[in-house]
Amino acid sequence: MGREGAVAGALLAPFLDRNPGFRLRVEQLPWSAAHEKLLTAFAGEATPDVAQLGNSWVAELAALDALEPLDAALAEAGIDRADYFDGIWRTNVVDGRLVGVPWYVDTRLLFYRSDLFDRAGVARMPDDWPGLVRALDALQHSGVAHPLLLPLNEFEPLLALALQQDEPLLRDGGRYGNFRSAGFKRALAFYLERFARRHAPYLEGNAIANVWQEFGRGTFAAFISGPWNIGELDRRLPETLHARWATAPLPGPRGPGASTAGGSSLVVFRRSARKAEALKLLAHLSRPETQLAFHALTGNLPPRRSAWAPLATDARAAAFLRQLERAKAAPAVPEWERIAQEMQLHANRALRDGIAVDAVAAGLDARVDGFLAKRRWMLDRA
């Protein structure tokens, strides 16, 4: 899919050299159409043997019973679970069964302008919330009016704050929303307070045309984003700014915090008639060498610690390594993506209409319980 689809040929060439006679057809899908196409393929009984799957879709296709359980096969292929980041691995475990292998990972952390932080007298990025608030105050005093960019059209920043809490986001085995928990309310209050205290500008996504340019100008001093921005900032910022930005793991309520566990997984479809070959392909793509080559081609971060050794020497990538150790999976229910969207929508409404945190949480729980009604019926019937 997308960029990954475009480099698949190069990535698979060594495998085909070693396995003459292996016939392989790669079909590329644009990300925007991939989800629909996969579901249509399932309905039309035309699923592929192996596919890349955004890991937020894994639960959905597992609910369709479209995916082959991989626990036994992977143990046989010698793929070591302990080598993978735990939070990422868990996004592939649905109802206790492994149905995918992480291919690359994505988590969100802070990109910040170290020079602006220095100027404000913040020597290093704090690792807890109170420290972050003090740093943002100091930045404001030093002249950055809105130091932290939190785009309102993305749910990841708020989700990361919510994942940092002890309480799960859904309760009773994914039957009900758990947004009235003290933890989520704390995360939401912290998020909303950033806007109330002008630490973050209140802007819809369109208003910042070019995040990199504004970051370069110092319109804001930090933003929460993913690994692709390492490459983008290198490419788009002028030479003079190259040494003036850095990455840091997200601060948590008490010390270093968790973040989202995104990325893509590789799955084998249940209907595949060539499962042995499919697993062989999966094993090739999961080898640390292949993953390093993949990283070189795309900048995607590998999900295995053993593939990280050569990457961790770069300070900006190393922050991702530390964050990945604390990445936390979102609930593995098919309805999750919709729930996350709804969460952001309620947060936006709270910001616009000044709704109190308790009321937002209650409204959100009511909506989410509605989304999960069919799931409850399915679970209770089984």
Place this chain on the structure above:
Amino acid sequence: MKSQLAAWTFVAPAVTVIGMFFAVPVAAGLALSFTDFDLYALADLANLRFAGLDNYAHVLTLPLFWTSLLNTLYFVVVGVPLSIALSLGCAVLLQSPLARWKPFFRTALFAPVVTTLVAVAVIWRYLYHTRYGLINEWLGAFGIEPVDWLGDPRWAMPAIIFFSVWKGFGANMIIFIAALQAIPDELYEAARIDGASRPQQFLHVTLPMLGPTLFLVSVLTMTGYFQLFAEPYVMTQGGPLESTVSVLYLMYEEGFRWWNLGRASAVAFVLFALMVAVTRALMAIHARREAA
């Protein structure tokens, strides 16, 4: 009897095609709207439940449905008259004996109609851009503060209406031009002899003669405008804060994004009922006018 059989034989191909590609899907959609067909039912039909009128009840009590309905009505109520007025105005101007370069202007004004909606929508997104868009730059020349057209819940719908009117008015303009050409010159001549001014001629000759055309154009434009979808899909994805979610967009999200096909079908039929009602009302008004 024999001629009847022959007639049926002749229409059979057309009837079959209409049946297969229209009647059956519509019936299936209606059936679907009484079930809770979703992702789980796609996995296993045993997970399908008969829902009776639940989907309709759910849709009609869903705040977002009413928001989307208001958004759609806003679009229709402002957009349709605006579009018709603009196309009629342009048609009258182009018909005026004073107009020069008629074929050129006719083509230029009609051009947006034949462009691809998605492509021009992307271009308009640039025009509407808060900081670098041409529209804000022009407004800035008059000292007007930049407006976040597609990012501000108050301005997103007007921006979409403006774009849709620009995109679509050319088609109606051509229809109006044809209708204007059919009005006999003698009527204007007679009006002039009676001492009617230009506005009076327009009100008492042009408009009454355009009656049937106006009716046709309003029905067509209105049904088209009720089906607002592609513009918000490309330009705003229903945002900001759901201010550009139309009924059809809601249906798309329910059906193809969240895979609640039962509920999406119910939305479709509610919209259908609404459009039938409004068209009927227009027809009743038209019939009364004709009678009078």
